Amino acid sequence: MKSRTLKRTRADFLFSFLLDVPALLMTVLFIIVPIVDSVIKSFQDYGVRNIISGKPGVWNDFANYLYLAKTDAFTMASIHTFSFVLGVVLLQFMLSLVLSLILNTEIKGARLLRSVMMTPWVVPTVISALIWMWLFQPQYGFIKYLVDLVTFGNVKDFAVLNNPQTALAGVGIAALWKQIPLMSLLLLAGLQNVPQEINEAAMIDGAGKFRRFVSVTLPYLSPVIKVSISMAIIENFKQFPLFWTMTGGGPNNATTTLAVLSYREAFVSMNLGSGAAITTLWMLMMVLVVFFYNRIFRVQDLG
């Protein structure tokens, strides 16, 4: 009997492993291999000529990485990327939390609002970028018209994307518009799973609204918060279409993030080696950020 059970367990394990093989194969082929290939190319002299001729790249003594150190482009791109991620993720979390708390109440039209709210999320990113580019358009854009109206004609040349001081914020607004719906929806789902009986018990014990939110709602919501912020960090760290469509990295490189810089190197300058070097460093940064984020969150959980 025991041997039969063991046989059965082994067969089940084998079968489940076999079912996993396609997923493993896909992961290795389409994720692991390209990453390893990109890291290798970052140490090589590798250009379009190599792709076309099929000749392998040549080791170039870290020249691609040394090249990045010769100008401030990589440093500035890293600063822009981190500023963008920090600003967008913080604002996104705060606004999404407020929105989800409102939608979790019994307000009139909440269901309709939930459906309407999802619209930006379903719009393709490039289309979102074009919409916001037109809204910010410096000659005939709606925002320019609105600012002109509100300031009684005192501010005539309001051009968010043309000013190096405001361009990053302009792209950030487009990113928030696009991403808030999903985070709100995730947080709303989390809120709806907070047990009402605990809330009621806290209320009977004399806890006020704020106290219940901090001591009951937030702890129950923390796994959802952790996942949704992780997703937001990754999404904005690798944000490319909004930047490329809205500003192309300008003005005066004020919105050149690591994504834009690596694309420019690889596909505009046709230098795949230095493009790969940027991508490698960028990937390392993203891994570190997510790693430390997860650690901080784990410590908080234990606390």
Next chain:
Amino acid sequence: MKKVVVFLLVLAMLSASVFAAGKTEAAPAGPVTLKVANYALLESGYEPFWKQVKVDFEAANPDITIEWVTAPYGEIVNQVVNMAGGGNKVDVIFGEIDWVPGLVDAGLAAPVRDILSQAFVDDFYPDVLKSFEVEGKPYGIPLYVSPYVLYYNKNLFTQAGLDPNKPPKTYDEMLSYAQKLSQLKDANGNKVYAFGQTTASVPVSGASLTAMVFNFGGQVLDAQGKLAVDNQGFKDAFTMVQKLDQLGYNPQNAKLKDLRNLFALGQLAMYYDQSWGFNGVKSINPDAVNFTASAEPLKGGNGVGASLLQAHCFILVDNGAARKAALSKFVEFVISEQTLSSYLRDLTPAYPAKKSMATMESVVNNGILKGASPAAGRVQVQSFIPRISNLNLELCSLAQAVTVGKQDVAASIEKFKNTASVKISQ
């Protein structure tokens, strides 16, 4: 057993879907198919012309079929490179002169004399052909050429009390005209910009800025392709870019297509463009034919108003004897008076690159280009370097630094020198 069968079935289906795309293409046998990469098929106004080219060429050459490879303007080179990487090379790319050095460096472009007949190539103006040379060999063949021309709106000139038949000839004259033009409003009360010079972060804006440096008698690269910006003309050009911004005459950070849009809508009085940019203006406002005129590039500082040669060209790829012969026929068919006559008259005002096409009616009597015609003799050749796109993007960054960045011209040029020298040496 059932489980194993299910698993094998899943794996087989997966393998089929993964590897189906990797099948090798059979070599063409018998009739030849030419793959022509052409972004213009996706642009308004150009599609009917190119479709007609295919119909007419295939009718005249029944053994040759044209297969279009299309992608938007900004993506077509990547498309061609990716295809070539997969072993599927196109035969010819319709593109800009600035694409040539990159495609030569990539090992994709072939010397035109290896593919086209001697008599056909010899019919091109030697100076024009020289603009396409890399190490002494031309690597692209132009359909037509143009310097950057100054387009202006005759109606706005009249409204500002200026003579619409006397466009400015120097930058100083332009500034005095601009003072009057900038006081105007369009029918909806919108500001009218006096002068447009593209500075947005795209390579073609960098080429346009190079043309402006030439206007002032300056240079960007020396004859050996080395960075050479320690000259007064270069500094004067970017000082002018800054001045235009400070006076509010130039739309900030604009692409050529933004300038075309503003010009078509009557919100821009003068602007620099490639001559064929007028097609973009006309597609937005067909009435533009009635108010548009062209003028020679402006003279600035010690310059004589020289400009940069721009061209739409064919970049050829060597795909073996049969396809080379067919390609030669296709190129000769397109770059002919018969094919380009209506195109240059109705769609794309430009100058022919072949001596035998110099007296074409559609060019000689082109009202839009008339004013700019003397400038055709003052085009200056820019040395070809493989990283020309990098250089052009750095020129855009410099223009943005002195305009929207509000930085000092001399300091910005110093920073540009450091960055650009690294970028073009990589």
